[in-house]
Each structure stands twice: as structure tokens, then as C-alpha cells.
Amino acid sequence: MENIPTTADIVKEENLVYKKTKVLTDNILSYCPGCGHGTAHRIIAEVIEEMGIQDKTIGIAPVGCSVLAYNFFDIDMQQAAHGRAPALATAIKRLLPDKFVFTYQGDGDLAAIGTAETIHACNRGDNFTIIFINNGIYGMTGGQMAPTTLPGMKSSTSPYGRDTQTMGNPLKITELVAQLPGTCYVTRQAVHTPGNVRKAKKALRLAFEYQGKNMGLSFVEIVSNCNSGWKMTPRNANEWMEDNMFPFYPLGDIKTPAKLEL
Amino acid sequence: MKKELRLMKGNEAVAEAAIRAGADGYFGYPITPQSEVLEYLMAEKPYERTGMVVLQAESEIAAINMVYGAAGCGKMAITSSSSPGISLKQEGISYMAGAELPGVILNVVRGGPGLGTIQPSQADYFQAVKGGGHGDYRMLVLAPASVQEMADFTLLGFELAFKYRNPVMILSDGALGQMMEKVELPEPVPCRTEEEIRQQCPWATLGKPANMERNIITSLNLESLKQEQHNLKLQAKYAQMEREEVRYEEIMCEDAEYLLVAFGSSARICQKTLRMAREKGIKAGLLRPITLYPFPQKPLFELARRVKGILVVEMNAGQMIEDVKLAVCGKIKTEHFGRFGGVIPSPSEVLQALEQKIIGG
Ligand SMILES: Cc1ncc(C[n+]2csc(CCOP(=O)(O)OP(=O)(O)O)c2C)c(N)n1
Ligand code: SF4
Numbered sequence: 367m368e369n370i371p372t373t374a375d376i377v378k379e380e381n382l383v384y385k386k387t388k389v390l391t392d393n394i395l396s397y398c399p400g401c402g403h404g405t406a407h408r409i410i411a412e413v414i415e416e417m418g419i420q421d422k423t424i425g426i427a428p429v430g431c432s433v434l435a436y437n438f439f440d441i442d443m444q445q446a447a448h449g450r451a452p453a454l455a456t457a458i459k460r461l462l463p464d465k466f467v468f469t470y471q472g473d474g475d476l477a478a479i480g481t482a483e484t485i486h487a488c489n490r491g492d493n494f495t496i497i498f499i500n501n502g503i504y505g506m507t508g509g510q511m512a513p514t515t516l517p518g519m520k521s522s523t524s525p526y527g528r529d530t531q532t533m534g535n536p537l538k539i540t541e542l543v544a545q546l547p548g549t550c551y552v553t554r555q556a557v558h559t560p561g562n563v564r565k566a567k568k569a570l571r572l573a574f575e576y577q578g579k580n581m582g583l584s585f586v587e588i589v590s591n592c593n594s595g596w597k598m599t600p601r602n603a604n605e606w607m608e609d610n611m612f613p614f615y616p617l618g619d620i621k622t623p624a625k626l627e628l
Numbered sequence: 629m630k631k632e633l634r635l636m637k638g639n640e641a642v643a644e645a646a647i648r649a650g651a652d653g654y655f656g657y658p659i660t661p662q663s664e665v666l667e668y669l670m671a672e673k674p675y676e677r678t679g680m681v682v683l684q685a686e687s688e689i690a691a692i693n694m695v696y697g698a699a700g701c702g703k704m705a706i707t708s709s710s711s712p713g714i715s716l717k718q719e720g721i722s723y724m725a726g727a728e729l730p731g732v733i734l735n736v737v738r739g740g741p742g743l744g745t746i747q748p749s750q751a752d753y754f755q756a757v758k759g760g761g762h763g764d765y766r767m768l769v770l771a772p773a774s775v776q777e778m779a780d781f782t783l784l785g786f787e788l789a790f791k792y793r794n795p796v797m798i799l800s801d802g803a804l805g806q807m808m809e810k811v812e813l814p815e816p817v818p819c820r821t822e823e824e825i826r827q828q829c830p831w832a833t834l835g836k837p838a839n840m841e842r843n844i845i846t847s848l849n850l851e852s853l854k855q856e857q858h859n860l861k862l863q864a865k866y867a868q869m870e871r872e873e874v875r876y877e878e879i880m881c882e883d884a885e886y887l888l889v890a891f892g893s894s895a896r897i898c899q900k901t902l903r904m905a906r907e908k909g910i911k912a913g914l915l916r917p918i919t920l921y922p923f924p925q926k927p928l929f930e931l932a933r934r935v936k937g938i939l940v941v942e943m944n945a946g947q948m949i950e951d952v953k954l955a956v957c958g959k960i961k962t963e964h965f966g967r968f969g970g971v972i973p974s975p976s977e978v979l980q981a982l983e984q985k986i987i988g989g
Contacts, residue, residue: 422835424701427846436844442833444700445846446693447723453690454697458833460681461652461703462822465835483693486686 389415393437400600402590403431405557406499407438409567410470413574414441423466424458426451428480430472431505449480452487455494466577467494473514474504477539481513484539491548491582495573498540498585501592502611509595513537516614521595536614540587544621550582552621556589556612558604569619581623589615632813638778638804639664641811642708642734645782647674648816652703653681655694657713660746661802662736665708679819688713692720692733699729700845702825702832704786708734710802711752712743714760721795722761725862726847730789732782733767734798736805739970747970748802748893753947756799757921764859766866768796768873769920771891775809783814788873790828792865799920801943803893803972866922875918876927880906884913886986887931889952890941891917893972898941900975905982912982920948925955932956937986941978942966961986 389411397403414423420441427435429448436443446454451469459467476484476498484496503521504510510523514536518527528536544552551573555566566588573584589611593603636644643665646654654674656666666684674680685691691707698705709717714735724731735756739749756769768788770781778800785796825832836842849855877895880902881887890898895916905912915931917924932938937960940949946964953962965981967973 421837424833424835426697433848436846440836440842442836442843443845444697444833445727445844445848446696447719450689450693450696450720453685453693454700456683456690457653457655457681457694457697457703457705458701460683461698462701462834482686483690486690 387411387415389420389440391438391440395438396434397431398594400591400593400603401431402501402557402588403499405563406497406566406588406590407435409557409563410468410497410570411439413567413570417571417574419466419574422464423468424462426454426467426469428469428471428475429506430475432470432472432499433506435470449475449478450483451475452480452483452492452496456487456490456492459492459494463493466574468497469494470497471499472505473498473500473502473512477513477537481539485543485546488543488583488585489546489548491550493577493580493582495577495584495586497570498587499590500587500615501590501595503592503595505592505595509592509597513539516610519610538615540585540620543585548582549585549621550623551576551584553585553619554587554589554615554617556607556617558591558607562617576623587615589617631815634811634813635808636775636811637664637806637808638772638775638800639708639736639806640668641775641779641813642782642798643668643672644813645779646706647672647678647680648814649783649786650678650704650817650819651680651706651786652819653683653694653698653705655683655685655691655698655705655707656709657685657688657691659710659713661738661748661805662708662710662734664805665734678816688716689720692717695731695733696720696724696727696729699724699731700727700833702829702834704790706732706734706782708736710736710738711740711749714752714755718755718761721767722763722765723847724795725761725765725767726763727845728793729795729845730786730793731795732785732789732798733795734800737799737801739968745970746802748804748943748972749968749970750801750892750894750943750947751968752799753920753942753944756797757923757951765862766794766869766921768792768794768869770796770798771918771920772798772800772804773892773895773916775804775807775811778804779811779813792869794865799892801893802970870922873919874922874924874926876924877916877918878927879914879916881913881915881931883911884931884934885911885936886913886982887935887938888912888914888941888978888982889917889928889938889948890914891920891948894941894943897973897975898978901978901982904975904979910982910987917948923951923955928952928955929957932959935960937961938963939978939982939986940964941973943972944968961989963989
């Protein structure tokens with residue numbers, strides 16, 4: 367019996383393939399099982415850890431399902447009024463130019479009530495990072511129509527499907543901010559498969575790197591699911607996202623500094 | 629640079645005082661009659677003098693939320709606007725009160741409601757003193773009556789805002805913002821270093837040192853019992869303000885038989901009325917509340933025992949009079965005289981109102 371290795375013998379630092387980043391707290395996530403918010407949190411935290419910037423990163427939580435993001439990131443954080451995170455970030459970064467500053471915002475927060483703050487921070491080229499979780503719906507308040515809700519898509523305030531004649535068309539705000547000279551990097555990613563998680567993490571890393579080089583506003587959209595709001599199982603929600611959200615919101619870089627130089 | 633005597637507009641005095649106070653940031657949006665604050669700061673380039681950041685925001689909403697973000701980092705931030713813009717800031721002010729963030733907000737009041745007029749008014753008393761934004765909160769409200777006080781209260785505003793971790797409003801009006809007077813400017817102090825801010829504001833989000841707990845700035849409490857505890861904590865703070873921060877001025881009150889109560893520009897006018905009244909043999913005095921919240925209840929209550937009647941003079945349809953009536957508990961006759969919509973009352977019409985509504989009435 368004495369020769370049988372214990373867990374401590376096996377789980378050694380050098381054998382570890384994966385470990386929870388210390389930039390995430392041990393608090394239990396408040397997100398629904400299957401929701402993309404948690405994965406997005408993890409890779410942001412990993413990037414912060416890998417870049418060694420935990421002590422100089424300040425995050426801004428929005429109003430939305432991720433209002434409690436400050437419970438999950440082990441960094442200094444502020445919680446903003448609905449839609450105003452880019453205004454907070456603008457001031458913080460201008461007063462503390464050596465810190466890393468990011469906002470984490472849903473589509474209602476960023477592209478409806480906070481449109482002005484989003485566009486103007488992007489246009490001024492304020493040197494922080496916006497992380498935009500686009501799930502096509504208002505998750506927190508119970509699945510109402512968002513500015514990003516697809517044509518024909520049902521929500522609690524478009525129960526017969528979004529009628530573009532009366533409710534307008536979904537807003538591709540990411541393409542819009544890519545037009546502005548103040549943004550240096552604009553990309554659209556997803557986190558529902560391991561491959562997409564890797565790509566999204568690379569994009570986040572780039573966004574923070576560009577911020578570190580004072581290159582302007584870096585904007586990372588993550589097209590995500592809201593299985594609760596969409597009233598689907600997590601797996602169906604992901605399939606529905608691939609079939610419906612991605613064709614309308616195609617993944618990939620929209621603007622990169624390299625392209626700018628061309 | 630030392631103390632300095634200058635001829636300035638009230639709006640400019642606030643701007644210059646903010647630089648000299650070591651303010652870290654100003655965020656604002658143009659609106660008459662206060663645009664000189666932003667214009668002066670842009671021309672003055674305080675970034676080169678002290679490192680102070682000045683930004684023209686896309687709206688008053690953005691500006692107050694920039695103040696929130698700055699304050700969350702323990703920075704000294706100020707914004708200014710006039711009535712319609714102050715309405716837009718109310719959500720942000722409520723968030724600041726909830727998250728216990730210090731900051732100074734200057735309201736150079738104009739006549740309303742709606743777009744109203746650009747002329748001076750005191751019609752935002754209720755909004756400033758009774759809440760304005762949502763939730764059970766209070767804002768310290770300072771009412772200057774001269775360009776000198778516009779400058780002085782900018783410094784006092786920062787001091788009180790940080791003492792209580794609470795927003796402070798300077799409630800002035802278009803006359804005080806626009807008129808030029810001699811003002812003694814304070815000796816400038818440099819912006820605080822990050823180390824000094826960490827010392828003074830251990831709650832500030834400046835980046836979490838490895839060996840320390842993270843700091844969180846939020847006004848959210850999902851559990852009602854926790855929110856109630858937070859409300860009780862805020863109320864205790866407001867009670868302390870009511871004990872320690874009441875400021876007012878009594879003019880010719882010692883032998884007064886009749887009392888005028890007025891703040892800001894109205895108080896300036898009433899001083900002239902006092903002299904005219906005394907020349908006619910009417911023993912009138914003036915109580916000028918300097919803090920509108922906390923309101924000088926006790927001194928008013930004391931005076932109410934000695935005088936025969938009170939005339940509350942305001943550039944509005946009757947707002948502070950409600951607090952005056954509460955303070956005197958119906959003990960004596962209390963009437964209101966107001967001009968509004970941007971009209972400034974003349975000292976003689978105030979005297980006439982005193983004679984008709986209080987002495988003769
Ligand atoms: C001024 C204001 N208006 C409305 C609300 C209510 N509200 C809270 S969250 C939310 C929508 C959030 O949706 P989204 O930004 O898409 O984030 P998600 O919850 O989907 O992650 C709304 C309308 C609020 N808190 N404040
Ligand atoms: S409601 Fe939607 S967005 Fe919110 S946590 Fe649940 S699945 Fe995620």
C-alpha cells in the first residue's frame with residue numbers, strides 16, 4: 367500500500383495541463399449553466415494573469431447579467447450605470463494612463479442605452495479595451511428585444527418575432543465603430559467551442575497589448591448565447607447561434623492595426 | 629504662485645479654484661450660462677500647470693459618469709452644468725451617493741422648466757436639496773452669494789466631498805456665474821500622488837497590489853437586508869452632516885423684528901433691502917443659509933422666537949419656504965416673495981413685499 371502514489375504525488379506543478387487562473391475569485395458564478403459569460407470571464411482573467419497585469423488592471427462592470435462581474439475578477443473594479451461604462455473608462459484611463467482599463471458590456475448596455483458613450487469613446491480613440499458580449503437579447507431583465515435581436519427573432523417584447531418594419535433592424539455596432547479613426551483593433555469572436563475560445567483569447571491578448579502600446583481603443587465583440595432568454599437548452603442555443611447569429615454577425619477581425627497601415 | 633487677487637467671472641473663479649485645489653479632472657458639456665468653466669479650463673491648459681485633465685464630454689450624462697469613474701479611483705473630479713444638464717446628471721449623482729463617491733457638481737441655475745430661459749434662477753432648489761435622483765440619498769448643497777464664494781466653495785466642496793465620500797453640489801445661478809467681481813484665489817496645491825491617494829482613499833480602484841484585497845466600487849446590493857444596512861449607514865452619514873456641517877450667515881439679526889430668509893443672489897438683493905428698511909425705521913434682519921442641505925433649522929427656530937414675521941425671498945415660486953416652515957414649526961407668520969423665469973427681484977420690491985405681506989398683513 368505504501369507505494370501507491372497519493373493525489374499530491376501525481377498532481378505536481380510540472381504535470382499540470384490546466385489550472386484555474388488566480389485572477390478569477392472562488393465565488394460561484396451567477397450565470398445560467400451553459401451561458402457564454404463565464405467562459406468569456408475565464409479567458410479575460412487568463413490574459414490578465416499571463417500578461418502579469420493583475421495589479422494594474424481596472425475593470426468596469428455594466429448593468430446586465432454581468433453586473434456582478436466584480437465578484438468574479440480578482441482585480442479592482444467599478445460598477446457603472448446602465449450603458450455608461452465607456453465614460454467611466456475614459457476618465458479612469460486618462461487619469462491613470464499607466465493602468466490597463468477594460469469595460470465588459472452586454473448588447474443592451476453597449477448598443478442601446480450606451481450608444482453615445484460607446485461611439486464617442488471609440489471616436490476619441492480613448493486608450494482602453496471594450497469587451498462586448500452580444501447575445502442578441504436582454505438577458506438580465508428576462509429576455510426582451512435588444513438592438514442586436516435578429517429579424518424575426520422572438521423575445522418577450524417581440525413575441526411574434528422582430529418586425530423590422532416597426533422595430534427596426536439589428537444594429538451592427540461593431541462594424542460601425544470599426545469605421546471610426548479612434549479604434550485600432552476591432553474583432554468579432556465566439557467562445558462556444560475550444561477552437562473559438564483559443565481564438566477569442568488571442569484576440570483579447572492583442573486588444574490588451576495594443577492598449578499597452580497606446581494605440582487607441584481596442585474592441586472585442588464576443589457573439590454569445592443566452593439559453594435562458596432564447597428559451598433553449600445550452601446545446602440547442604449554441605447550434606442556433608451558429609446557424610443564425612454567425613451569418614448575420616460573421617466572426618473574424620474587422621479592423622487590425624496592420625490593415626490600417628496598408 | 630501665491631494667493632492672488634483677480635477680477636473674474638464666477639464661472640472662471642470656479643475653474644481657477646479647481647486647478648488651484650489640485651483637482652485631477654474636469655468633465656463637462658457646454659450650456660449657457662456656465663460654458664465659461666469649460667472654456668476657461670481649455671484655454672488655461674491645466675495639464676501643463678498641475679497635470680489636471682480637462683475633457684469636453686459628449687453629454688452631461690457622460691460627464692457625470694466620468695466624474696464617477698475618476699472618483700472611484702480616489703481622484704478629485706468636478707463637473708459643471710446648468711439646469712437642463714443637471715437633470716441629465718441625476719442618475720449619475722444617485723449612483724455616486726450609492727457607491728459613496730466624492731465629487732463636486734456646479735449648477736449655474738437658469739429658469740425652467742424645460743429649456744426655459746438662460747437667465748438666472750433658483751428654481752432647482754428642490755432638485756438639489758430633496759434628492760433629484762432616485763433613492764434615499766442626500767447631497768451636501770452649498771449656496772454661494774459672491775464670486776469669492778464661488779471660488780471658496782469649490783475648495784470647501786472637495787473637502788466635504790472627501791470627508792463624507794459623498795457628492796457635493798454648488799448651487800449658484802446665472803447671475804453669480806456671469807458677474808465679475810474681485811476674488812482672492814488660494815495658493816495652488818499640486819495634485820496628489822498615487823501614493824497619497826492610496827493613503828487618503830484606501831477604497832480607491834487604483835489597481836490591486838498583490839498583497840491586498842481588491843477594491844470594488846458599486847451601489848448594488850441584491851439582498852434587501854444588505855441594502856437596508858447600506859441605507860442605514862448612509863443615513864448615519866447624513867445625520868453627521870446635519871450635526872457638523874450647517875453653515876449660515878446672520879445679518880442685522882440681533883435686534884430684528886422682521887426676518888428675511890434668502891440664499892445666493894436673493895440674499896445679495898436682500899442685503900440692500902435691509903439697508904432700505906432700516907432707513908425707514910423697520911428693524912429687519914437676514915438669515916442666509918449657506919448650506920441648503922443640511923439646512924440651518926436650529927438658528928431659524930431660535931430667530932422665529934424673537935421676530936414677528938418671516939419673508940422668504942427666492943428666485944422661484946416658493947421652494948425653500950417649505951424648509952423654513954418646517955424649521956419654525958408654524959410659530960410665526962411665514963410668507964414667500966419670488967420672481968421667477970429668470971427675473972431678478974429688485975430690493976425695493978422685496979421691501980414692498982415685506983411691508984405688505986408681513987408688517988401690514
Ligand atoms: C437606466 C436603466 N434602465 C433599465 C435598466 C434595466 N436593465 C437592467 S439590465 C438590462 C438589459 C441588459 O441587457 P444586456 O446589456 O444585453 O446584457 P445581458 O443581460 O444580456 O448580459 C436592462 C434594460 C437599468 N438597470 N437601468
Ligand atoms: S440570462 Fe442569458 S445572458 Fe444571462 S446568465 Fe442566463 S444565459 Fe447568460
